[in-house]
Amino acid sequence: MKEIHGDFSKKSKKRKLESFGRTISFVCIALIVLVVLSILYFVISKGVSTFFVDHVSLKDFLFGTLWRPGEVGEDGNPLVGALPMIVGSFGVTIFSAIFATPFAIAAAIYMVEISPKTGKKILQPVVELLVGIPSVVYGFIGLMVVVPTIRSIFGGTGFGILSATLVLFVMILPTVTSMAVDALQAVPRHYREASLAMGATRWQTIYKVVLRAATPGLLTAVVFGMARAFGEALAVQMVIGNAAMMPTSLITPASTLTSILTMSMGNTVMGTLENNVLWSLATILLIMALLFNILTRWIGKKGAMNK
Template sequence: MENVKEVLTKKSKKSKLEQRGKIISFLCISIIVLVVLSIFYFVASKGLATFFVDKVNVFDFLFGTEWNPSQVGSDGQPMVGALPMIVGSFLVTFLSAIVATPFAIGAAVFMVEISPKNGQKLLQPVIELLVGIPSVVYGFIGLSIIVPVIRALFGGTGFGILAGTFVLFVMILPTVTTMTVDALKAVPRHYREASLALGATRWQTIYKVVLRAAIPGILTAVVFGMARAFGEALAIQMVIGNAALMPTSLVTPASTLTSILTMGIGNTIMGTVENNVLWSLALILLLMSLIFNIVIRLIGKKGAMK
């Protein structure tokens, strides 16, 4: 009887493997969470030093328009107005998303609704190729082609928000297109069949049924593309002009948070005002990525509720 009880209470090999797998999974998740929290703590501690150690006013930093950390203004504070870079980052992000979204939706509709076979043969390899191209190649193409064309058409140097928009448009197009394709494929087939059965044409079904049902997925794709554009550094640095000035037009040199960071982080000494304000810019980027993720989750929950 005792042997039977021992056999019944003894853990099997499969249960031991399952428990071992749970422990390994928990450890991996814990490491990931620890790494993320460590990154947040490190960037926040460095970025907040601008305000707590160097005593820079938060509003002067966020809304000031003069950027020259090595000099002091008439008020005795360092000239560290980050508004030109913040405005530049948001401008190129929103404009590139506005330009890329119609192209992405059109390509996705062609690949899913109009000609799936030709779409898989023609567009899919092109999208995969665009994803694999390094950022420096996009920047070099923009520097060699887009900037001279803008210079010839609008005058000036050719560097600016418009050149950055075109470069980022091509860079985020594969991301938005791929996720839009997935969103269209997720629309149930009986939606299309019911619409056609009621007498709707093919285009009416695509526009009024399929696209509307896929709106949460499409919005998620656009936000992902914006997050990608907001954090891009090397390519945008090569074509925007890197002038820490408030943008007065789309064809005048400007700057973004990432372009100023990549240019200045290697030329400053750790712990100085010049270095701390760059970490503050990095903190803004980190917070913006967090906001983008929150927006994506909210859109996903809204779509799930429907």
């Protein structure tokens, strides 16, 4: 009877601990959801004030090319065209992803397929070191090295989308590389063995079997890198020139959504048009972050369905 009673007590305590653990987990999840919803509500409610309170046309805001929040155009509407910043953000994001993807995939292939031991000893510490470097250091190096180099080669001021692209290329490279390594390692070993057994060379196996099987994971890595580049502020602000005008080339000063936000948010008064349009820019950033997350989930589901 004592043994039965002891077992019952242990089970009762275990159930209480499990119930307590579930309660703590639920509270933490509910708190996270509440914080996310609060952020969404706060940013979006401030962002739409531009259109409902200040009566700015959505078309003029998204497709206008003049950014002078304190001035009014000939038609009487505020000059708050965000197209130059949108183009700048997408420009640096797309170009940096184009530059980083081949290097990241090549490094991942070397670390996983060609020389795993050497890759782990040399490349993995380098990748981890790049992840730990603060954004301001990247920006300072870009300001001291990249901008003068671009100026000496192409002329002009050296500031622009090209300089920002080169800085972001180095910044997102470790993110894309790490996720590409995970994608290649997730390919089942028997895929490689079956390919080699059928007479394929190692390079044919890598190109026609491993890379194709890892395509969803590699695409997810690229999208995560683009999301990282799209939201970067400080490093881009230091090298892009921060000129709120439509970029005419890759070597002319431009601006991004994040650079305008970081430069202007502290110089405006809450509730004014100048402040509301900045919240509208923040809303665009928030929407793009959600779209990047949706895209990664869609790629993941497509990859799971193909398997």
